[in-house]
Amino acid sequence: MGGPIENQPLPAHLFPDREIHVVISILSGHQKAQHYYDETLKPLLDSHNLRYSTHTTNSERTIVNLTRSLFVINATQGVKQTIILLSGDGGITDIVDTLTSILNRRNDDSRPPSIFFKPTVVLIPMGTGNALAWSSGVARDPLESMMKGTPRSLPSFQVQFSPGARLVVNEGRNREVLTDSDDKESTVYGAVVFSWGLHASLVAMSDNAEYRKHGLERFKMAASRLLTDLHYYRGKVQWRKVGEDWKSPPWSEQSYVLATMVSNLEEHFKISPATKPLDGTLRLVSIGPEPASEITRLLGQVYPSGDHVSDPKVIYEEIDGLKIQFDEEDERWRMVCIDGKIVTIAKNGWVEVTRIPGTGIDARRVVEVVC
Numbered sequence: 007m008g009g010p011i012e013n014q015p016l017p018a019h020l021f022p023d024r025e026i027h028v029v030i031s032i033l034s035g036h037q038k039a040q041h042y043y044d045e046t047l048k049p050l051l052d053s054h055n056l057r058y059s060t061h062t063t064n065s066e067r068t069i070v071n072l073t074r075s076l077f078v079i080n081a082t083q084g085v086k087q088t089i090i091l092l093s094g095d096g097g098i099t100d101i102v103d104t105l106t107s108i109l110n111r112r113n114d115d116s117r118p119p120s121i122f123f124k125p126t127v128v129l130i131p132m133g134t135g136n137a138l139a140w141s142s143g144v145a146r147d148p149l150e151s152m153m154k155g156t157p158r159s160l161p162s163f164q165v166q167f168s169p170g171a172r173l174v175v176n177e178g179r180n181r182e183v184l185t186d187s188d189d190k191e192s193t194v195y196g197a198v199v200f201s202w203g204l205h206a207s208l209v210a211m212s213d214n215a216e217y218r219k220h221g222l223e224r225f226k227m228a229a230s231r232l233l234t235d236l237h238y239y240r241g242k243v244q245w246r247k248v249g250e251d252w253k254s255p256p257w258s259e260q261s262y263v264l265a266t267m268v269s270n271l272e273e274h275f276k277i278s279p280a281t282k283p284l285d286g287t288l289r290l291v292s293i294g295p296e297p298a299s300e301i302t303r304l305l306g307q308v309y310p311s312g313d314h315v316s317d318p319k320v321i322y323e324e325i326d327g328l329k330i331q332f333d334e335e336d337e338r339w340r341m342v343c344i345d346g347k348i349v350t351i352a353k354n355g356w357v358e359v360t361r362i363p364g365t366g367i368d369a370r371r372v373v374e375v376v377c
């Protein structure tokens with residue numbers, strides 16, 4: 007149905023039986039979220055006489071806290087809710103990680119499942135990469151997607167860390183524990199990307215307000231610094247499909263190890279061309295210890311076509327699990343990236359990434375995304 011967006015009929019996820027929350031992540035990307043809300047979103051919502059609450063971030067923890075104190079309570083009390091999220095990938099990951107961690111039950115827990123109404127999330131991309139919004143097709147016209155799209159379950163993956171893993175916070179200056187004890191393994195959930203090597207290092211290097219100012223250039227600036235003094239990452243990498251044996255690359259040092267559930271990490275950075283929107287697949291992209299010129303050539307092919315995946319120097323496979331045993335002294339080479347967050351692994355530690363299936367006993371889908 008055509009016509010101006012204010013005249014479009016309301017989709018079911020904006021009906022009056024839904025509790026509607028607008029979350030404005032004011033420091034994402036170029037810090038345009040508040041302005042976009044004031045000038046564009048609010049007038050549209052008001053033109054439909056919708057009732058909604060707004061929440062503005064005031065720290066890195068705001069979306070996590072809001073999920074704990076409000077979204078999870080609503081969801082488990084049977085309240086239907088729609089969250090209109092003005093942020094980058096960090097915001098949706100905070101919601102998915104927090105909900106999954108809270109709702110996680112052991113497989114042998116025989117108590118009947120409680121009510122859980124999956125929150126519906128409308129993505130309004132305001133970050134730098136906005137990988138999920140580009141990959142799910144909503145970034146081109148987010149308001150059109152909000153008005154005409156359909157909610158679809160968002161696939162995710164689990165990342166388990168050996169004891170002693172730490173979350174890097176405060177622009178790289180501080181470390182936060184992930185569990186209450188250093189003897190325990192810890193778990194984080196993501197929906198976009200896991201990486202180690204060049205990708206994780208460049209996200210870590212550029213995850214601060216100074217770099218964020220440069221928009222997408224932030225990643226290229228960090229990459230060129232890393233490529234001038236290239237490091238080969240030491241550790242044992244293995245992956246597999248369920249029911250098959252673990253496999254290893256033919257090289258012993260790594261440049262690039264990345265597992266993703268999306269096709270695009272940015273609008274034109276097609277890291278996994280075979281991935282379809284929200285198809286639930288996890289794909290590995292890996293490059294060995296190549297010289298900087300080769301890595302530049304291979305990553306250059308990612309823009310915009312994704313031709314790198316047919317190069318013999320790139321491993322590109324659909325996987326269900328990936329594990330890494332780290333063999334690095336210096337902490338900065340033991341940093342991994344989960345949807346933009348950086349976690350440091352303890353010396354001689356390990357990490358294991360597992361695709362969460364959509365059906366069966368291990369299935370878990372905690373939100374729906376309108377696309």
Ligand SMILES: Nc1ncnc2c1ncn2[C@@H]1O[C@H](COP(=O)(O)OP(=O)(O)OP(=O)(O)O)[C@@H](O)[C@H]1O
Nearest residue numbers: 033034035063064065066094095096133134135136
């Ligand atoms: N008011 C605030 N005070 C402190 N930190 C904030 C505030 N608002 C947002 N943040 C933080 O800013 C960061 C923005 O991350 P987000 O992923 O939304 O955007 P991005 O990193 O620019 O884009 P992308 O992840 O799509 O590349 C997050 O860590 C978020 O918690």
